[in-house]
Structures are given as C-alpha cells and as structure tokens.
Amino acid sequence: MDSLDRRQGLSSEQVAQRVRDGLSNADEGIKTKTEKQIILENTFTFFNILNFVLALFVLLVGSFKNLLFLGVIFSNIIIGSFQGIRAKRTIDKLSLISAPKASVLRDGKLQTIPVSGIVMNDVLHLSTGQQICADAIVLEGEAEVNESLITGESDPVLKRAGDELLSGSFIVSGSCYAEVEHVGRENYANRIANGAKYVKRTNSEILHSLDFIVKTLGFTLVPIGILLFCKQFFLLHDTIREAVVSTVAAILGMIPEGLILLTSVVFAVSVLRLSRYKTLVQDLYCTESLARVDVLCLDKTGTITEGTMQVDELHPLTGYTEEDMTAPLKALVQVLTDDNPTYNAVKAYFPGGSDWKAAATVPFSSARKWSGAYFGERGTYVMGAGEFILGERFGALREHTEEYAARGERVLLLAHSAKPFLENKVLPDDIEPVGFILISDKIRTEAPQTLRYFAEQGVTLKVISGDNAVTVSNIAQKAGLPHAENYCDATTLHTDEEIAGAIEQYSVFGRVTPQQKLKFVQALKDHGHTVAMTGDGVNDVLALKEADCSIAMASGSDAARTVSNLVLLDSNFASMPQVVKEGRRSINNLQRSASLFL
Structure with missing residues (x-):
C-alpha cells in the first residue's frame, strides 16, 4: 500500500474483493463441538451398540415389554449429552462476551467492525486496552504491548513503526496505526492453536476398565449367545420368541449395566457439586x-x-525520607490520567487525595518511559524508568536496581526538580533522584x-x-x-x-x-x-x-x-x-x- 492508501485505508471495493478472495479474518481458531457431535459421541459407544443389537433381536420377535433395559442406555446418553451441551453453551457464552471489536480505517474514516470483518491490508487503529485481532505491522505511532497470552512474557513490549504486532496481545499504553499482514488461520495465535486440533483420549482408569470389561464381554457373548439360543430352541424346544427373550435376558445379566449407569450418575453428581465452586x-x-x-x-x-502489579515498598535515597516520597506520589496519581499496570499499582497504594495543584502535567508515553507534573512552588516531580529520567547519571544507581531486579522486583524512580518542564515537555537538567518505588506481580x-x-x-x-x-x-x-x-x-x-x-x-x-x-x-x-x-x-x-x-x-x-x-x-x-x-x-x-x- 502506498502512503496515500495508508491515510485513507482500504476502499469498499478493495474490501469486497479481498472477501471474495478469501482474505478475510474468518475465525479459524479451535471451536467447541456441535450439539449434534456431542449427542452422537454419547450415543454410539460400544456399550450402547451392544445393547441396541440385543434390543433389535427382542424387537424382531415382538416382545416389546422386554425392552425396559434400554432405560439404562437412554439414561447414559441423556446424562453425557446434557453435561456436554451445558459445558459447550457456557464456553460459547464466555467467548461471545469477550469477543472484541476492531477499529479500522476505510475510505478515510474510522469504522468499528466485528473481528471477523477484518481483511488483508486493513489499517487498524489500536489504542490502550484494545486487543490486537490480527497479525499486523505498525505504520505510525508507538504502543506498549502485553503479549502474555501469546508468549507468556508479562513485561510490556514497546512497538514502533515497522515492528510486528501479534494477534491475541493487548495494547497497554499508547496508540498506533497498523497494517494487517495475516488473517484467519495464518495468524500467529491460530497457528499455535491449530496444533491442538486433535482428539485426545480420555485419561480415566475407571472408563478404560469399564470399556475393557464391556468389549471383552461383547466378543465372548457372541458364541455364548449362540449356544444359549441353540439350547433353548433345539434342546428345550422353546418358540423363537421365547428362545430369543431367554437368551437376551441371560446375556444382559452378564453385562454390568448397573455399574455403567452408576458410574455416569456418580460423575454427574460430582459435576453438579463442582458447579457450586x-x-x-x-x-x-x-x-x-x-x-x-x-x-x-x-x-x-x-x-x-x-495479572496485576502491587507496590511492595518505597526506598528513599540518601538525604530523603519516605514522607518525601509519599506526598508527591499521592499528588501524581491524583493529577495524572495514565492507564498502565505500574501506574495503577502506585495509584492503588496511595488511595487518599492530595491538595497539591498541578500547573502542568506530562502523561506517560512509550518513548519517554516516564510521566510527571509541575506543582508550581513545589517544583516538578516525575516517576518512571531511571535510565530515561537521569540518562548517563543513572549509572551510579544501577547497582541498586540490579539488586532489586534479582529479587524479582520492578523498579520505578521518583525524581524532583525545582524548575518546570522545558519546551516540548523536556525534563529540567537539574532533575535529581528522590527514591525507588519497588513493584512486583500481585500474588493471589x-x-x-x-x-x-x-x-x-x-x-x-x-x-x-x-x-x-x-x-x-x-x-x-x-x-x-x-x-x-x-x-x-x-x-x-x-x-x-x-x-x-x-x-x-x-x-x-x-x-x-x-x-x-x-x-x-x-x-x-x-x-x-x-x-x-x-x-x-x-x-x-x-x-x-x-x-x-x-x-x-x-x-x-x-x-x-x-x-x-x-x-x-x-x-x-x-x-x-x-x-x-x-x-x-x-x-x-x-x-x-x-x-x-x-
């Protein structure tokens, strides 16, 4: 796409053509089973088929009153199907509730569309809190991205023009325009998920034991059934109907029907109990x-x-006290409107208000790596990454931060200057460190x-x-x-x-x-x-x-x-x-x- 297209996005004709070419973001992820599949899986088991065959013999001789044993079969089918469909519908509802929307640039205007409506080369507008719904390349802007659901890495990653955005990740801060490079099954998240599209054998010793018993009996019952029928019909001279009914009754006594039903009922009750938790x-x-x-x-x-952060402690540097950090931090969280994990952790740590009035504020950005405010006579206070606040002077404090990092802490620096921000929101030259804010993942x-x-x-x-x-x-x-x-x-x-x-x-x-x-x-x-x-x-x-x-x-x-x-x-x-x-x-x-x- 040329620069003009990037400013305008795709036209309606281009979108329609890509849909016809199959280049849309149709959901190619893992799907839940259909209700039909769930019912069929619970119906056509070896145990059920064996009983259906016996029922067929009884039906052929017209002894309908002897079909009551099918109640066990239908009970198993109903229990298994009900549980499977109930679980499927709950999962589908969760997916529907969490289904994200996408903001795309088309015909020069921003439009909100379903994720499935994204096509190849669409220009996405992504801002704080939004999920990235298709692999894309950043065109303009900067954003910090949380890729934990994709890579497991919880630290936000800074993305600039030319960097790749992975589907399934979230924008933590900043905003950008990005061009879609993969759709549907080609997306990174779907490529991983597609590796799990196979049928897994249930790992249940009880199920396998029962299955083994039923299959073993099933194959041995064929010759036994033939012998029983011959005895009833040829030796005892029963009618066909009496011989079949007697043979089926004897065979049913050899199949652990009650145990199968008991197993289904016990696990069904277990499922209901767990739903309370x-x-x-x-x-x-x-x-x-x-x-x-x-x-x-x-x-x-x-x-x-x-999945959130918490402040563990404040560590003032030499010449400062904890109170020297507390008052400005309370003021900063009151006047700033940042929305990222570290800022939210500090805000939660200082819930009280402040009477400090800000003459100017600088919100957090991925490029600056800090945010702050100028409070008139009280001077300027900023908090953020020490390397970006102090520059080369941060070397003297690096040993401290590495020690905290080795303990699993994330370190924010609070710094102060008596002067206001310079032109273009540049920090004053005399900015001095006040102390460290130690932050870590919040344990459940x-x-x-x-x-x-x-x-x-x-x-x-x-x-x-x-x-x-x-x-x-x-x-x-x-x-x-x-x-x-x-x-x-x-x-x-x-x-x-x-x-x-x-x-x-x-x-x-x-x-x-x-x-x-x-x-x-x-x-x-x-x-x-x-x-x-x-x-x-x-x-x-x-x-x-x-x-x-x-x-x-x-x-x-x-x-x-x-x-x-x-x-x-x-x-x-x-x-x-x-x-x-x-x-x-x-x-x-x-x-x-x-x-x-x-």
Whole structure:
C-alpha cells in the first residue's frame, strides 16, 4: 500500500474483493463441538451398540415389554449429552462476551467492525486496552504491548513503526496505526492453536476398565449367545420368541449395566457439586484424572499471580525520607490520567487525595518511559524508568536496581526538580533522584494455601512461565512453592533429552516457548507421571491439550478454555483443592461399589 492508501485505508471495493478472495479474518481458531457431535459421541459407544443389537433381536420377535433395559442406555446418553451441551453453551457464552471489536480505517474514516470483518491490508487503529485481532505491522505511532497470552512474557513490549504486532496481545499504553499482514488461520495465535486440533483420549482408569470389561464381554457373548439360543430352541424346544427373550435376558445379566449407569450418575453428581465452586466440567471423567495427578504444572500469570502489579515498598535515597516520597506520589496519581499496570499499582497504594495543584502535567508515553507534573512552588516531580529520567547519571544507581531486579522486583524512580518542564515537555537538567518505588506481580491471596495443599497431598509442583526465570522464581518463593529457588532458563534447553532431564531436576522454568511447554508435559508423561496443567493463554494451548487433565481460567483466551477439561469460571485457583477432593471421593465410592458389583 502506498502512503496515500495508508491515510485513507482500504476502499469498499478493495474490501469486497479481498472477501471474495478469501482474505478475510474468518475465525479459524479451535471451536467447541456441535450439539449434534456431542449427542452422537454419547450415543454410539460400544456399550450402547451392544445393547441396541440385543434390543433389535427382542424387537424382531415382538416382545416389546422386554425392552425396559434400554432405560439404562437412554439414561447414559441423556446424562453425557446434557453435561456436554451445558459445558459447550457456557464456553460459547464466555467467548461471545469477550469477543472484541476492531477499529479500522476505510475510505478515510474510522469504522468499528466485528473481528471477523477484518481483511488483508486493513489499517487498524489500536489504542490502550484494545486487543490486537490480527497479525499486523505498525505504520505510525508507538504502543506498549502485553503479549502474555501469546508468549507468556508479562513485561510490556514497546512497538514502533515497522515492528510486528501479534494477534491475541493487548495494547497497554499508547496508540498506533497498523497494517494487517495475516488473517484467519495464518495468524500467529491460530497457528499455535491449530496444533491442538486433535482428539485426545480420555485419561480415566475407571472408563478404560469399564470399556475393557464391556468389549471383552461383547466378543465372548457372541458364541455364548449362540449356544444359549441353540439350547433353548433345539434342546428345550422353546418358540423363537421365547428362545430369543431367554437368551437376551441371560446375556444382559452378564453385562454390568448397573455399574455403567452408576458410574455416569456418580460423575454427574460430582459435576453438579463442582458447579457450586464456580468450576465448569467439560469432560465427565476429568475429575478422576485430576484426583490421580502426581505432577501439577502451573502457569505464573493468572494462576499464582492476579495479572496485576502491587507496590511492595518505597526506598528513599540518601538525604530523603519516605514522607518525601509519599506526598508527591499521592499528588501524581491524583493529577495524572495514565492507564498502565505500574501506574495503577502506585495509584492503588496511595488511595487518599492530595491538595497539591498541578500547573502542568506530562502523561506517560512509550518513548519517554516516564510521566510527571509541575506543582508550581513545589517544583516538578516525575516517576518512571531511571535510565530515561537521569540518562548517563543513572549509572551510579544501577547497582541498586540490579539488586532489586534479582529479587524479582520492578523498579520505578521518583525524581524532583525545582524548575518546570522545558519546551516540548523536556525534563529540567537539574532533575535529581528522590527514591525507588519497588513493584512486583500481585500474588493471589489464596495461592499459598492452595500450593501448600497440593504439596501436602504429594503432588509435585512445576511453574512454567514465559517470564524471566529469576523473576518467576522469586514470585514462586513468595507464594510458598516448595523448591522454588531451583529454577532453569528454558532458553538453555535445546534438545528433547535436555528438556526431559531438566523437567525432573528443576521446579521453576522461565522463558518457556509454547512448544517447550508441550515437550515438558510429554516428558513428564513419558516418565510415568499423571500430569495436570493450568493456563489461560494461547501459549498454553498445546500443553493443555496434551496434559492428562487441563484447567483453564475463564478470563483467559477462547482457545485455552475450549481445549481444557475444567474451566474455573471465577478464574480462582483456590477451587482446585475442592475439585481434587470431589474426584477422590467419586473414585473411592466407585471402586468400592465396582468391586462388590463385579
């Protein structure tokens, strides 16, 4: 596109032509099963087919009153289908609620359209809080982008003209125009998600055991049935009708019909119980899988942490006190209108008002990396990245910031000058540092107790994140994760053998790619472990699909919710112990009943 087109965007004719050429952003992500598919899956099982065949023989001889055993079959079909359709509709509603809109430049005007209406070469206008709905290249402007749902990296990334924007990420601050370069299945997020489009075998020992029993009986019942019929018809001289009914009745007594129904009812009740804890079960047997888990892989963001930031402490420099920092920070959060994670953390830390009046303010921008205000006689106060505020003079303070960074802290600098801003919002030359504001990811209140529960239950915990390994390790230590100091940078792992060795040796992993997450889960399963995985982003989808039991947060991506066995509707990790307890109770009850029944 030439420069004139970029200012005007695509014309209506160009959009129509791209739609005809199949270059639109039609949703190519992972879809939930259709209601028809769910009903068919629950209807055409080996157990049901075996019973339908027996029912057919009874029908052929006209003994309709002996078809009551089909009640067990229809009960199983109804229970399984009802649960599957209920889960599907809940997931679809969540997707509908979270469905973003796109702002595009067409015929020289900005228009708001559904994401599916984006076409190749559309010019998107992206601003703070908006989701990037298609891979694009920045044309004009600057923006900080949160790519955590795609890469697992929670630190915002600055994007300038010429930089690539990945679908599924969010604009944290700033605004820009960007030209769409991929649509539909070619988008980065969809390319990852498409790797999870395969049918996963349910990992349920109870289901497999029942399936084995029914299939074994099914094949042995053929010769037994023939012999029984011959005995009734040729030796006892029953009528055809009597012989068939007697044979079917004898065969039905050999099939554990009641046990199959009991299993479905127990898990259905378990699903209803879990719904009280805001937990959506998409697979009837997944509570059993989770109850048997011996390794739980956790994603940091959204599981251990809330995805927001918090101020840990203020650290005034020599010659200043904490009060020297408190008053100006209260004033800054009152007069500034920034909207990014670090500013919001400071604002939450200083909820009270201030009587300071600002003569001039400078909002945060990705280029400046700081924001501030001039308060007349009180001078100018700014907060932000020390390197950008002090320039070369920041070298004297770098040792302090590196020490805090090693503890997993993010460091903001508060600085002061008696002079106002210079022309074009440039900082005064005599700006001096006042102190550091130490910020970290906010750990979920319930996370330490939940992690402690799993540790006490003998479940090995692994934290797998796209963030810096040191940062993740420190956060995990604060949350009470056992052996959290034992961390590994996944960029140093290059072969499958190294990954297989590392996953047994370390407890915390940083800088992990989506493909590496998948290999971690596969390596654990190869070592004989039953693996559960939590996640919320597209970067977690491959590992979620591979895990024996997968748990997604409702606040995460559509793809993560769709492939997971369990969805925590309130995105609250504290529900997990209750799910495990429910699964274990169901297993214990069923095992005792099955032993007696068989």
